[in-house]
Amino acid sequence: MTISYLTKDYEIVRDEKRCIKCQVCARQCANHVHGYDEQYDEMTSDGGACVACQRCVTLCPTGALRVQRSTTHFRDNCNWTAGVQSSIVKQAETGGVLLSGMGTDRPHPIYWDRIVLNASQVTNPSIDPLREPMELRTYLGRKPDRLELDERDGRLRLKTALDPQLKLELPVMFSAMSFGSISFNACLSLARAAKAAGTFCNTGEGGLHKDLYEYGPSTIVQVASGRFGVTPQYLMAGAAIEIKIGQGAKPGIGGHLPGEKVTRTISETRMIPMGTDAISPAPHHDIYSIEDLRLLIYALKEATNYTKPVSVKIAAVHNVAAIASGAVRAGADIVAIDGIRGGTGAAPTVIRDNVGIPIELALASVDSRLREEGIRNQASLVAAGGIRNSADIVKAIALGADAVYIATSALIAMGCHVCQKCYTGRCNWGIATQDPNLVRRLNPDIGTRRLTNLLRAWSLEIKELMGGMGVNAVESLRGNRAHLRGMGLTDTELRILGIEPAGA
Amino acid sequence: MKDTRYIHSGCAIVGIMSEEGRLIDSEMIMTAIANMHFRANGLGGGFAAYGIYPEFEDYYALHMMFESEKGKDDCEALFARYFVVRSDERIPTRPVPAIRNRPLLWRYFVSVKEEIREEFYDLTEEDIVVKAVMHINATMSDAFVASSGRNMGVFKGVGYPEEIGEFYKLDTYRAYQWTAHGRFPTNTSAWWGGAHPFGLLDWTIMHNGEISSYGINRRYLANFGYECHMQTDTEVITYLFDLLVRKHRLPIEVAAKVLAAPLWKQIERMEEPERSSLEGLRMVYGGALLNGPFSVVLGSNRMMVGLNDRLKLRPMVAARDKDLVFIASEEAAIRSVCAAPESVWSIKAGEPLAAALKEKVA
Numbered sequence: 001m002t003i004s005y006l007t008k009d010y011e012i013v014r015d016e017k018r019c020i021k022c023q024v025c026a027r028q029c030a031n032h033v034h035g036y037d038e039q040y041d042e043m044t045s046d047g048g049a050c051v052a053c054q055r056c057v058t059l060c061p062t063g064a065l066r067v068q069r070s071t072t073h074f075r076d077n078c079n080w081t082a083g084v085q086s087s088i089v090k091q092a093e094t095g096g097v098l099l100s101g102m103g104t105d106r107p108h109p110i111y112w113d114r115i116v117l118n119a120s121q122v123t124n125p126s127i128d129p130l131r132e133p134m135e136l137r138t139y140l141g142r143k144p145d146r147l148e149l150d151e152r153d154g155r156l157r158l159k160t161a162l163d164p165q166l167k168l169e170l171p172v173m174f175s176a177m178s179f180g181s182i183s184f185n186a187c188l189s190l191a192r193a194a195k196a197a198g199t200f201c202n203t204g205e206g207g208l209h210k211d212l213y214e215y216g217p218s219t220i221v222q223v224a225s226g227r228f229g230v231t232p233q234y235l236m237a238g239a240a241i242e243i244k245i246g247q248g249a250k251p252g253i254g255g256h257l258p259g260e261k262v263t264r265t266i267s268e269t270r271m272i273p274m275g276t277d278a279i280s281p282a283p284h285h286d287i288y289s290i291e292d293l294r295l296l297i298y299a300l301k302e303a304t305n306y307t308k309p310v311s312v313k314i315a316a317v318h319n320v321a322a323i324a325s326g327a328v329r330a331g332a333d334i335v336a337i338d339g340i341r342g343g344t345g346a347a348p349t350v351i352r353d354n355v356g357i358p359i360e361l362a363l364a365s366v367d368s369r370l371r372e373e374g375i376r377n378q379a380s381l382v383a384a385g386g387i388r389n390s391a392d393i394v395k396a397i398a399l400g401a402d403a404v405y406i407a408t409s410a411l412i413a414m415g416c417h418v419c420q421k422c423y424t425g426r427c428n429w430g431i432a433t434q435d436p437n438l439v440r441r442l443n444p445d446i447g448t449r450r451l452t453n454l455l456r457a458w459s460l461e462i463k464e465l466m467g468g469m470g471v472n473a474v475e476s477l478r479g480n481r482a483h484l485r486g487m488g489l490t491d492t493e494l495r496i497l498g499i500e501p502a503g504a
Numbered sequence: 505m506k507d508t509r510y511i512h513s514g515c516a517i518v519g520i521m522s523e524e525g526r527l528i529d530s531e532m533i534m535t536a537i538a539n540m541h542f543r544a545n546g547l548g549g550g551f552a553a554y555g556i557y558p559e560f561e562d563y564y565a566l567h568m569m570f571e572s573e574k575g576k577d578d579c580e581a582l583f584a585r586y587f588v589v590r591s592d593e594r595i596p597t598r599p600v601p602a603i604r605n606r607p608l609l610w611r612y613f614v615s616v617k618e619e620i621r622e623e624f625y626d627l628t629e630e631d632i633v634v635k636a637v638m639h640i641n642a643t644m645s646d647a648f649v650a651s652s653g654r655n656m657g658v659f660k661g662v663g664y665p666e667e668i669g670e671f672y673k674l675d676t677y678r679a680y681q682w683t684a685h686g687r688f689p690t691n692t693s694a695w696w697g698g699a700h701p702f703g704l705l706d707w708t709i710m711h712n713g714e715i716s717s718y719g720i721n722r723r724y725l726a727n728f729g730y731e732c733h734m735q736t737d738t739e740v741i742t743y744l745f746d747l748l749v750r751k752h753r754l755p756i757e758v759a760a761k762v763l764a765a766p767l768w769k770q771i772e773r774m775e776e777p778e779r780s781s782l783e784g785l786r787m788v789y790g791g792a793l794l795n796g797p798f799s800v801v802l803g804s805n806r807m808m809v810g811l812n813d814r815l816k817l818r819p820m821v822a823a824r825d826k827d828l829v830f831i832a833s834e835e836a837a838i839r840s841v842c843a844a845p846e847s848v849w850s851i852k853a854g855e856p857l858a859a860a861l862k863e864k865v866a
Contacts, residue, residue, distance in 0.1 A: 155778055371723055476716065477720070480720040
């Protein structure tokens, strides 16, 4: 092989005074950055393979390690940055499509940070969530325009039959991450945390491992274009079914699972041969139009005897409002919208970084469109793609979401440091890997606790923010854009978001 | 007493109704609302009176406010398309020095034209009246409909309520239900149309509080064709009652459970089938939940209803004495006109008090 022209991204700095040569770093690094030279009794490091996942830094018992960006200085150039050059070099050397994991790292605008929330002063008392009830319960699913009730013997009785609903104790769910892209222990942690918190986790398109069927009532089972692991039992196991049309990280293409990650259990669960790449088709080959989507929605409803809500997940693209409206009219009970900053286990970098629109704009225009058409109550809206904290959640709900999906945040809670190398299968944190030695590093009990802690902390913060606004039930926040103001946004952006500028 | 530096809390509300339908003069309501003078700040006062137009019982009484002669002409052109005008006149007033910058006040007694009912065959007669009222309030800047029900009317304006009552010569009317409001506006500027009560058909709403769910209530109503143009949360309460009670035919007690919904914890303790009913109501009507502090008095030809928010963040007291039911922001206001009522109690959070006309109860 010829010499690679690539330079190192990172360098390892080892404080020799602190290092006790315990070799934890060497054992922990699946990328073989660290080594131990017995002959000279010294630790070695090769920053070239480092992905900056911080595993060695975190586990070094004496704090002797530091990862830093390579100090090699490229000649300054605003166009031909080190990153741009390195992409070209990689492609010149391999002739391949560049892959990335996680959501885009490009500086796309984050509208959440340009939106501020309201609080009560004098005329309307703020509500203290430590002393007053504060309700986050949310139901996802199709709602009728009106209810009919009758009263017999002084007791109210519903005459209208309600469609099946998902009952969430907080408006946050774990988004689709397939068994395959993430490890069994990660799936188990998510499922247990969803159950404990009274919410749901989404299987992604990788089927449901047989040991996770017991968490079915807290699970949304996904049906994607690859149909991996889809059986009648699988459909019946979940609380809801989600048809994945698209994903924010890679609109227009299907899922990618590199063969390196297709182990025996993955192959069993997905019903594909071991070691083969699992590349989902870009479209569903039975959906070439909105009418076809309707057929699939109703096929799934028929298959589950109309006992489960059916969600349709779409990537936020230019025409998202019309697409969402079509999905609702085609029978979707829930529409999940995934924005450009959404994550993935593997996507072509060029697609991840360039295709789609931000979730804030997509969500606002979908909610407005559905209301204009008078069909907003016919489906619930779930916003996904780069939800980072409780404030993002509150802003998403005020823009019009019924609930949000989180995935990257959940991974970070379990140890992920967003190194973007999920597709290599060498996740040092035991999350995006199928290597049993790595998977073992994620203790499902600890993973579950960290996830439930995160949800608890966020729900406390959501309640504080709501109390400040003077609302004590999340339905009074939902779609309540009067509580939002924009900062530093153009008139056009404000119009699309449907909010006033700060000060107005 | 006259120390105006003290900042007083919110608005004043009184409602008095005879469940027998006995017509009473305006003295009681004027005394009771004047008793709470300091809950208002002179930027809005108003009254609703039911049973005042027995001679036009079958006609919609449109109480109009016009900012210009052109506003009146435009409106009358619209009336000519929709309605047969049985009678119209200037609303009688007397000079009160404090009442300035008055709009032109006029009332029309109308019925819906037969051909219009045929044209809008999918709408009820009441829907057509609502449509006309919304059209005027939304698009005609110089005209405003203060009330549009049968055998009732709203008298309101900028001033203290006792001045407004004097101005409108309320002493010349007799009603079986009187409600009154003194306003301390915080969110919207003072203008004649913005005073309470807010009226649509025979619904009238008076409100003390601020609805922190306004943003979503307004968008929820838009789903059903209601357009809010008044910049006031009282408007959305009126439309919500109209939607729930008139259009969706929910009993008033059930509508109250939508607007001031019980907590999930309370619902969980209920027995079936009530539990699922309340769960369903919150699920389906979440956008109609009124959040934030409020006390509301809802009037209609049939009933008077008092409702507090689900945390009871605003005061509201009720009393009963023979055929009379009283609702007021302060007990003192009730006792100023009925020193020793048979019973007095505080209205509970989220639980409506409904006084209903006896002969009209099924």
